[in-house]
Amino acid sequence: MSSRTSKVSTALEAVVSGIRLKHPIMNASGILGSNTGGILRLIESGVSAVVTKTLTPEPREGYLPPITIPLGECMLNAVGLANPGIDAVNELVRTIHGHGLPAIVSIGGRNAGEFVALAVKAEEAGADALELNMSCPHTPGYGVDASKTIEAVKNIVSGVKSVTSTPVWVKLGYSRLLLREAGAALSAGADALVLINTIPGMVIDVYTGNPILTNRFGGLSGKCIHPVAVYSVYMVYREYQCEIVGVGGVQDWRTAVELIEAGAKALQIATAFYTKGYGIVHEILAGLTGFLEEINAKNITELVGLAHRK
Amino acid sequence: MSSRTSKVSTALEAVVSGIRLKHPIMNASGILGSNTGGILRLIESGVSAVVTKTLTPEPREGYLPPITIPLGECMLNAVGLANPGIDAVNELVRTIHGHGLPAIVSIGGRNAGEFVALAVKAEEAGADALELNMSCPHTPGYGVDASKTIEAVKNIVSGVKSVTSTPVWVKLGYSRLLLREAGAALSAGADALVLINTIPGMVIDVYTGNPILTNRFGGLSGKCIHPVAVYSVYMVYREYQCEIVGVGGVQDWRTAVELIEAGAKALQIATAFYTKGYGIVHEILAGLTGFLEEINAKNITELVGLAHRK
Amino acid sequence: MRNTSNPNIHYTTIQVIENKQLSSTLHLIRSKIKGFFPQPQPPQFIMLWVPGHEAIPMSIAGYDDEDKTVDIIVKPIGPTTRYLAAIRKDAYLGIYGPLGKPLVPSGKKFLLLAGGSGIAPIAHYITALRCGKENYCRVVFGAWTKEEIGNAGEYIQSIGAEVTTVCDEGCDYRGTVVDVYRGEDKEEYDAIISSGPPAMSREVYKHTPREKLDRLYIVFETHVKCGLGVCGSCVIPGTSLLLCVDGPAFPAKQIEKVMR
Amino acid sequence: MRNTSNPNIHYTTIQVIENKQLSSTLHLIRSKIKGFFPQPQPPQFIMLWVPGHEAIPMSIAGYDDEDKTVDIIVKPIGPTTRYLAAIRKDAYLGIYGPLGKPLVPSGKKFLLLAGGSGIAPIAHYITALRCGKENYCRVVFGAWTKEEIGNAGEYIQSIGAEVTTVCDEGCDYRGTVVDVYRGEDKEEYDAIISSGPPAMSREVYKHTPREKLDRLYIVFETHVKCGLGVCGSCVIPGTSLLLCVDGPAFPAKQIEKVMR
Ligand SMILES: Cc1cc2nc3c(=O)[nH]c(=O)nc-3n(C[C@H](O)[C@H](O)[C@H](O)COP(=O)(O)OP(=O)(O)OC[C@H]3O[C@@H](n4cnc5c(N)ncnc54)[C@H](O)[C@@H]3O)c2cc1C
Numbered sequence A, B: 001m002s003s004r005t006s007k008v009s010t011a012l013e014a015v016v017s018g019i020r021l022k023h024p025i026m027n028a029s030g031i032l033g034s035n036t037g038g039i040l041r042l043i044e045s046g047v048s049a050v051v052t053k054t055l056t057p058e059p060r061e062g063y064l065p066p067i068t069i070p071l072g073e074c075m076l077n078a079v080g081l082a083n084p085g086i087d088a089v090n091e092l093v094r095t096i097h098g099h100g101l102p103a104i105v106s107i108g109g110r111n112a113g114e115f116v117a118l119a120v121k122a123e124e125a126g127a128d129a130l131e132l133n134m135s136c137p138h139t140p141g142y143g144v145d146a147s148k149t150i151e152a153v154k155n156i157v158s159g160v161k162s163v164t165s166t167p168v169w170v171k172l173g174y175s176r177l178l179l180r181e182a183g184a185a186l187s188a189g190a191d192a193l194v195l196i197n198t199i200p201g202m203v204i205d206v207y208t209g210n211p212i213l214t215n216r217f218g219g220l221s222g223k224c225i226h227p228v229a230v231y232s233v234y235m236v237y238r239e240y241q242c243e244i245v246g247v248g249g250v251q252d253w254r255t256a257v258e259l260i261e262a263g264a265k266a267l268q269i270a271t272a273f274y275t276k277g278y279g280i281v282h283e284i285l286a287g288l289t290g291f292l293e294e295i296n297a298k299n300i301t302e303l304v305g306l307a308h309r310k
Numbered sequence C, D: 001m002r003n004t005s006n007p008n009i010h011y012t013t014i015q016v017i018e019n020k021q022l023s024s025t026l027h028l029i030r031s032k033i034k035g036f037f038p039q040p041q042p043p044q045f046i047m048l049w050v051p052g053h054e055a056i057p058m059s060i061a062g063y064d065d066e067d068k069t070v071d072i073i074v075k076p077i078g079p080t081t082r083y084l085a086a087i088r089k090d091a092y093l094g095i096y097g098p099l100g101k102p103l104v105p106s107g108k109k110f111l112l113l114a115g116g117s118g119i120a121p122i123a124h125y126i127t128a129l130r131c132g133k134e135n136y137c138r139v140v141f142g143a144w145t146k147e148e149i150g151n152a153g154e155y156i157q158s159i160g161a162e163v164t165t166v167c168d169e170g171c172d173y174r175g176t177v178v179d180v181y182r183g184e185d186k187e188e189y190d191a192i193i194s195s196g197p198p199a200m201s202r203e204v205y206k207h208t209p210r211e212k213l214d215r216l217y218i219v220f221e222t223h224v225k226c227g228l229g230v231c232g233s234c235v236i237p238g239t240s241l242l243l244c245v246d247g248p249a250f251p252a253k254q255i256e257k258v259m260r
């Protein structure tokens, strides 16, 4: 551990599916975690674990740019799951472990069979947890497409559980089916849920009349979706009291605390690395520490699910 | 027509389900349209038609405040369908007609039978169109609850169509079921679709750990949901080429044009009346006129669905 | 065309620092602002959320930009205001605002008429009008009894105004605010602000000479639910005015319909 | 800790006003900004979207706050840049930016080394460094042939720098930018900026005395896809630096790994 990260007090420790994190803030899948340099950058930013870019069976180029549109404190993206393919997993995990951090490997297949094969390779590489991407909204065949039905959700999760002993996190997006999907994933053995992915959206250039993203539509993230993330975490926690990693619009200590009080034990950040810069992790940790002192709480776990207290 | 509104050029005329509008901008249901004073205020703002607050069979108090939370250029609300009940419809329509504008009466029932009864009363009052609220996300029994299944959507729409000759607009929210719901509404005879309602969200006060809204969760609106509205209108228009009224985050001429190019023939505004003030309608109309001149377009209908042009 | 500009309205938690009883019915509650809250101007108000209870509209009675505090003056009349009147130091509340439109008349001499909890926006006016500094302000503050006046007169005096108290017995003057007002030389003042129950403001209106009406401003009350201009609950009867965006204070002539 | 502050990055449509061929391979495209675009600083760049084609990274070569115009200098090398090179007046393009970090050295005398389309950020530097006004700038601009240099030298001169052109035949100097650089007295300059193909900047680096390295800045190129620091595609090999947020210009010492 570097001298900087060790300064973080134990009051911020978090445990998700048995994995001990020195604090609750990770990157979200899709932020940099597809090559060594990017992973180093994430580690320098102070995350407590590194989540890889979603890895697919084969390398994917993704869509041609524009793959992102800046929208103030929000963003629209359709990267198209560009990634080096599952065979890069060994190098990625090695880099993460080389810096003493847990490696959360995000994987994305088109069906249960592919998810199982990906899970096996990720486990062999030493992944500390597998994050099943069942919610990317803009890449045909993957994400929401691969998990269209409740049956599919069940099959993928139980398939993966049957071949690995590594904790399985299931990443879902907001939809009216969320509670049913969450229930299916949990009953199939998911150890934690990661909520939420981006919400479908489109931006059109008014002069040309063209949707700007090459894929025409993409996923909305950042501040715009924060209330939807809080809602999703709250509803799922209320129904299942399960382990949840909260994602969506975390951009300062307040937005972080909201998700924790809604029921999240740990958090992930994507868009705020762009809107606030790579200092965001330390800013939030300082804010969380200050808040705990201010309200006289011993540690962050006291806050988990506080919004459900009667 | 007042001297002010008559200044609007015919280039902005819009027709939805046979109703001629002097320009495309209406208020969205939920903004003021539940009493005479509120309707006067809307008329003064320059809207081309007035959409009433969703009327239910009986008067409803709605939730206790807080019923709204300001979120920068967005808002979260759980008003709980507070409204004077359908029996106020005569007075509301009379006020609207008294100023020479079309009256769009929004109605919300708990089942097909209630919707039918509401439709009959609204038609008797002289409504120019009925807007069926099948998408309010935060009032148990109503909105999304009343139209949970594709069957329910069909039954409500065909029930209403069977008793009225007034054009029927069906208001839906974004969800992964949107295309199927839209298809069901259209095949049951809907004359136009109104897209989209708010998206469920929650805001928690971090110090007390309480969700702020009395109803705990509410619906997110405004700038935050604009890309989702554009996406929804685009996808539905692509699939059905039907008549669409676009709603969601319209707050200047650009956001208005985006929805039009995605496929909307007319637009509704809720949150921007708050974030931009009641001058918003005239600001947008001036912007639209300027834009048409700038790109040398004769009228706004040239832009409808432009984003789909190959 | 009445327009409302882009509002700069924020939600923030506040934490009670002090609850000082000013009189038998008036409680001054000073709270620390825990987040961001923009500089308010009188007679702007807030929606004050009492977790576990309702959110209710409350005038801003004071604001300190440096200490980051906000004051309200509460009169208990129902469950939420009663709970507030008894609130302890360190309790958390939520507010959003500032709501409504600033309406600060210009001039050097002001007559401020306050009835009951109507004193709250008047307290804020005293700071904003620089009373006791560049300008002169006379406050006529009335209630039914001496107990309801309590120390509120002294408090108002301490922040810069000259105060006349009015009640049934034992105050500077016996009777009502309107009784005092009738005796005043309206010519002397650049502006007159009336803040109290509708019945009081109606009387003030009635006793203001026609040609002086454009100097009279009335802080009004209707039923506020959203405070943002969307729900329509606060509409001024017979008009298209919304108290929460166009008010809560109005030039008397703008609301003649409800003053008669 | 390298930090990047809250970016102020906007999308806007632009409309081509003029496409002027500067040389056989360089096209200066001036466009009107149709929306909001914040003031950029060199060597910031944009993602330039050519509807129907890709979005590609392009240096900002000029920006006029009053006329609301932005300039780029394009060298056609593939489908998108070829399409751009032939673009007509009135065509619409989309841009988002400004991207990357401003890096404007202080001083009075500057040596600016440009190879090929590397001239684009140098053009922006000439304005930002106030060349020909308070400060002195010497530009060494090289390409393979005289045709590729074309009138670009005159253009650069017209905006305030003293220019030496370098090519295989018929320019001020015969050879490469590096040949000229070797003969320069590095002591004379407060800062040296190199903007060209990686091979050129590597040679410049090699011929800079160790003790002068802290005056050398290198505008670098990697594969940019998002421009926002999220996709990771632009990482500088062997480092954790992201060209799109930490660059595109770096103090030479920061990227020694890729300069050797
Ligand atoms: C703009 C504005 C500023 C105000 N400023 C102050 C102030 O500074 N100090 C103060 O003590 N009071 C103020 N009030 C009045 C205060 O909002 C009510 O006293 C409070 O809402 C009563 O709540 P309750 O739950 O205690 O009583 P309830 O049992 O809810 O109501 C008691 C009485 O108050 C009326 N009332 C209830 N809710 C409202 C409402 N939202 N708006 C108006 N009237 C209502 C009811 O009709 C009833 O007659 C203000 C009201 C408005 C509209």
Ligand SMILES: Cc1cc2nc3c(=O)[nH]c(=O)nc-3n(C[C@H](O)[C@H](O)[C@H](O)COP(=O)(O)OP(=O)(O)OC[C@H]3O[C@@H](n4cnc5c(N)ncnc54)[C@H](O)[C@@H]3O)c2cc1C
Residues within 6 Å of the ligand: D045, D054, D056, D057, D058, D059, D060, D072, D073, D074, D075, D076, D077, D078, D079, D080, D081, D082, D117, D120, D121, D220, D221, D222, D223, D224, D225, D248
């Ligand atoms: C920060 C930055 C600033 C730039 N500024 C300018 C400029 O001002 N003027 C100018 O003419 N060129 C500039 N470029 C280079 C320009 O982006 C490429 O020439 C362009 O992307 C090629 O696109 P194409 O479709 O025409 O060719 P392609 O067929 O896509 O590519 C041709 C060649 O360019 C390389 N290339 C393709 N895409 C990129 C990319 N996104 N980033 C880097 N290299 C790429 C390819 O590897 C290939 O060798 C800049 C590049 C970067 C990274």
Ligand SMILES: Cc1cc2nc3c(=O)[nH]c(=O)nc-3n(C[C@H](O)[C@H](O)[C@H](O)COP(=O)(O)O)c2cc1C
Residues within 6 Å of the ligand: A028, A029, A030, A031, A053, A054, A068, A075, A077, A079, A081, A106, A133, A136, A171, A196, A197, A198, A220, A221, A222, A223, A225, A247, A248, A249, A250, A268, A269, A270, A271, A272, D230, D231
């Ligand atoms: C550029 C970008 C790429 C993303 N790629 C992935 C991905 O590969 N896999 C995945 O599960 N989520 C991906 N996401 C979604 C994020 O992990 C996250 O769920 C979402 O952005 C919400 O978090 P935020 O508001 O902090 O950005 C991506 C998001 C962005 C912005």
Ligand SMILES: Cc1cc2nc3c(=O)[nH]c(=O)nc-3n(C[C@H](O)[C@H](O)[C@H](O)COP(=O)(O)O)c2cc1C
Residues within 6 Å of the ligand: B028, B029, B030, B031, B053, B054, B068, B075, B077, B079, B081, B106, B133, B136, B171, B196, B197, B198, B220, B221, B222, B223, B225, B247, B248, B249, B250, B268, B269, B270, B271, B272, C230, C231
């Ligand atoms: C305060 C408020 C009340 C609303 N009430 C209703 C309603 O009664 N019926 C309805 O169909 N939609 C209602 N809506 C949704 C709006 O009509 C609209 O669909 C949504 O707010 C998105 O538009 P916007 O982004 O312009 O606000 C309400 C929205 C708000 C903000």
Ligand code: FES
Residues within 6 Å of the ligand: C223, C224, C225, C226, C227, C228, C229, C230, C231, C232, C233, C234, C235, C242, C243, C244, C245
């Ligand atoms: S209180 Fe809702 S409009 Fe004024």
Ligand code: FES
Residues within 6 Å of the ligand: D223, D224, D225, D226, D227, D228, D229, D230, D231, D232, D233, D234, D235, D242, D243, D244, D245
């Ligand atoms: S181009 Fe995507 S991180 Fe730099």
